[in-house]
Amino acid sequence: MKQAKKTSEAKMERAYAKAHPKKTRLSAGDVVFNIINHAFFLVFTLLCAFPFYFLFINTISDNDMVQKGQIKLLPHGINISNYLAMLNVSDLGQAFLVTIARTVLGTALMVAASALVGYLVTKKEMWHRQFWYRFLVVTMYFNAGTIPWYLNMSMLGLTNHFSAYIIPAVVAPYNIILVKTYIESIPAELEESALIDGAGFFTVFRQITWPLCKPILATIAIFGAVGHWNSYTDSLILMQSSPELKTVQHRLYEYLNQTTNLQSVMSSGGTMATTAMKQALNAKVLKYTISMVTVIPILVVYPFMNRYFEKGIMLGAVKG
Amino acid sequence: MKDPAMREKSAEKVYYVQRIVTLLSLFFIFFPAMNPARISGLIGRTLSLFTSGISHSSLTSEMGRAFNRGWLSEGSIWILFFGAMTILIGIALCAASACMSLGNLKLKNLGKGFGLGGAVCMCVGLVLIYISYTQLLGSSKPDRVEPSFPAAFFLYVIFAVLLLAASLLIFFLLPKADREDRYEIESKYKLFLMFLPFAMLCFVFAYLPLYGWRYAFFEYSAGGTLSMENFVGFHWFTTLFQNAATRQDILRVLRNTLVMSGLGIATSWLPIAFAIFLNEIKQSRLRRVIQTVTTIPNFISWVLVYAIALAIFSTDGFLNTMFGGDTNYLMNASHMWLKMLLWGTWKGIGWSAIIYIAGISGIDQQLYEAATVDGAGRFQKMWHITVPGLLPTYFVMLLMSIANILSNGMDQYLVFSNARNKEVIEVLDLYVYNLGIQNGIIPLSTVVGMVKSIVSVILLFGANRLSKSIRGESII
Incomplete structure (x- = not known):
């Protein structure tokens, strides 16, 4: 893992060094350019970071001040009662369970399937391998459309059913291509020697290919997980009569769009919800807090996984 | 037909019938229009045999009133549900047998039992559905229960008979394998069989939606049905x-x-x-x-x-x-x-x-x-x-x-x-x-x-x- 980080940084270093062969001294024009350039990136970085900061300070500040719009750049009266109160929004807890379940299960199955299928399509012995590989890959380039997709899901009985989140996403052609390309870059001798020693295909896959593929599997896992965590259109379209299966993003979307009914959301709380707490939580803070809760996992995970994300987009340039 | 090699060869021909019919029935269980279990107007038109056989709640979703008023006995719907489920199990067994038929003689011998069992399961399931249908006909309010005999029933009868005949033939044609033999499949088929479930998933979720394009040529509103009367061409x-x-x-x-x-x-x-x-x-x-x-x-x-x-x-x-x-x-x-x-x-x-x-x-x-x-x-x-x-x-x-x-x-x-x-x-x-x-x-x-x-x-x-x-x- 350290190695991966090093190479990623080294790549940036190399990029810089390439465009800037040995500099001696800065001219006035260089100084002006540097100032403008730094200023631009400073402003843009702030534009990207500030909204999250603003949401965050509003959720940990005194709720009265938030309501009056007095929290601008710094938090006041820091407390975490809003986050504690989130525990009492029962349908939100349910939405979180659903979303976590689909993220974990969906990602795990997708990664396992991509690894296995990616391995299988590299095996020249497979019956009509070329045909079956194309059979998978072609599906990336056409799409029946939203309505036929919806009708198909309802025909299969997957509407208003949790498995609708998981099963259709198991076979992901793009990820299969990534794994296949990666396996093809591994020296084939490792596998061949195991096969000669009498190991079966599945044993070779489990003992040799799977461990060697871990870097690429980590990359597709992280993309898959983010996709599952962020998706809400499938919840919107497929779970119309099963509110208990809505995802967090779908709930957030609803909260953002409804202004009047927010207080009643709180009344569905459990024992911990005191009246004071309910009143303190006004609509605006509730929106901010839910937003924050949905984005925190990504903000926490992202900086550590950055290199996997980057590897993902680089691999994206590789074709099947 | 004494020669074992000859017998195995002719069994191989019968296997093609079994594989094709199994694949077809595997395919049709997902089509609501081809649902042999839709014996009443109260069963949703969008319900496939697959859904009918695994989800009792969606099978009975519109029957609450009929149960309460006693027009329909819950028992006969349970019979229907188990019938549908038995057909599904039968098809699954046939599919397992079809997969095993790609192996060596030893594996084929193992699979022939599965094939026969599957075909019998399908027949039993169809009989159960028929029993449920006759009970429906004898209901106190037939006009409320809307019994209707699904045309797809005959299709499945044909499938079941074909599978039964094929598996019986195979059962008697296939020579015995050596006791010391091991279960083996050629590696090309082994790899393909590992791949097959994913190909099926891909087919169901990426290719099957294309079949939904037919709605573009019909007059259709949600919950309705497609029939030639509703066909409107390029309207x-x-x-x-x-x-x-x-x-x-x-x-x-x-x-x-x-x-x-x-x-x-x-x-x-x-x-x-x-x-x-x-x-x-x-x-x-x-x-x-x-x-x-x-x-x-x-x-x-x-x-x-x-x-x-x-x-x-x-x-x-x-x-x-x-x-x-x-x-x-x-x-x-x-x-x-x-x-x-x-x-x-x-x-x-x-x-x-x-x-x-x-x-x-x-x-x-x-x-x-x-x-x-x-x-x-x-x-x-x-x-x-x-x-x-x-x-x-x-x-x-x-x-x-x-x-x-x-x-x-x-x-x-x-x-x-x-x-x-x-x-x-x-x-x-x-x-x-x-x-x-x-x-x-x-x-x-x-x-x-x-x-x-x-x-x-x-x-x-x-x-x-x-x-x-x-x-x-x-x-x-």
Whole structure:
């Protein structure tokens, strides 16, 4: 893992060094350019970071001040009662369970399937391998459309059913291509020697290919997980009569769009919800807090996984 | 027929029948129109045999009243449910047998039992369904229970008889295997069998939806049924052009789609500029931080982008509290296209730049050194070395975005849309969603989606051709 980080940084270093062969001294024009350039990136970085900061300070500040719009750049009266109160929004807890379940299960199955299928399509012995590989890959380039997709899901009985989140996403052609390309870059001798020693295909896959593929599997896992965590259109379209299966993003979307009914959301709380707490939580803070809760996992995970994300987009340039 | 090799050979021929019929029945269990268990009008028309056999609750979803009033005994529906389930089990057994038939004689011998058991299961299931049907006929209120004999029942009877005959034949034809033999499959079939479940998943979720295009040729409303009486041919296609209101809608939506995609394409060079100028920053730590922070927006959902938009731009958002005023910038429909472009750029630019940053690291350093020796300035090097070096990558990205010109996705536009800006924000994908899912006008929205899909595929192949002729490389 350290190695991966090093190479990623080294790549940036190399990029810089390439465009800037040995500099001696800065001219006035260089100084002006540097100032403008730094200023631009400073402003843009702030534009990207500030909204999250603003949401965050509003959720940990005194709720009265938030309501009056007095929290601008710094938090006041820091407390975490809003986050504690989130525990009492029962349908939100349910939405979180659903979303976590689909993220974990969906990602795990997708990664396992991509690894296995990616391995299988590299095996020249497979019956009509070329045909079956194309059979998978072609599906990336056409799409029946939203309505036929919806009708198909309802025909299969997957509407208003949790498995609708998981099963259709198991076979992901793009990820299969990534794994296949990666396996093809591994020296084939490792596998061949195991096969000669009498190991079966599945044993070779489990003992040799799977461990060697871990870097690429980590990359597709992280993309898959983010996709599952962020998706809400499938919840919107497929779970119309099963509110208990809505995802967090779908709930957030609803909260953002409804202004009047927010207080009643709180009344569905459990024992911990005191009246004071309910009143303190006004609509605006509730929106901010839910937003924050949905984005925190990504903000926490992202900086550590950055290199996997980057590897993902680089691999994206590789074709099947 | 004494010779074992001969017998195995003729069994092999019978196996083809078994495999094909099994595959067909595996296929048909997902089609509601081919449901042999739909013996009553109270059973949903969208219910397939598969659903009927695994979900008792969806089978009985419309029967609550009939149970309460005693028109229908719960027992007969349970018989129906178990009948459907037994057929499913039978088909699964037949499928297992068909898989084993790819193996050696020992494995085939194991599989023949499965095949026979499966065929018997199917027959039993069909008999159970028939029993349930006769009980329905004897109901106190036949007009309420609406018994109707499904034509698909005969299809399954044919399947079951064929499978039974085939498995019986195999059972007696197949010679015994040696006791010492091991279960084996040729590796080409072994690999294929491992692959098969995924191919089936892919078929069901990527190819089967195409079958839904048939709705474009029928008069259909949600919950209804398709029959030849409802067949309207190309009526919905001509409606697109002949009905003035629809035509106007389509034109408006197309305009929005093309403008938004066009703006996206027109600004698609921005990530290159971003990458090049980011690369001009000397401190590698700082570059790293900037890159990390600016890519974060790419990984949050559009719902969260909208939440941020609310926090910053709504009446009580940051802008208004910071600088005074009570303008709700989000309800304002002016400059909507530009705003959408800006949100898209905010979300995507840092991420799109990464591929170009990597591209810069791949450019030959000697070019820069030579340029420096020749006295080229910073901007000259950018323009004459870096930009040309990144153009091949940019070209691929550009072609892909041209191929996707009709598909802007609906996420972004759905979250930002409201009653006031609908006119200018509704893109094709959102229109299809609103028309089909929200308003339940299924045939027309299928037509729109269908035309969009076909045009997109044509565009993609066009772009690929272009790429091949210009760069000698394909993009797909």
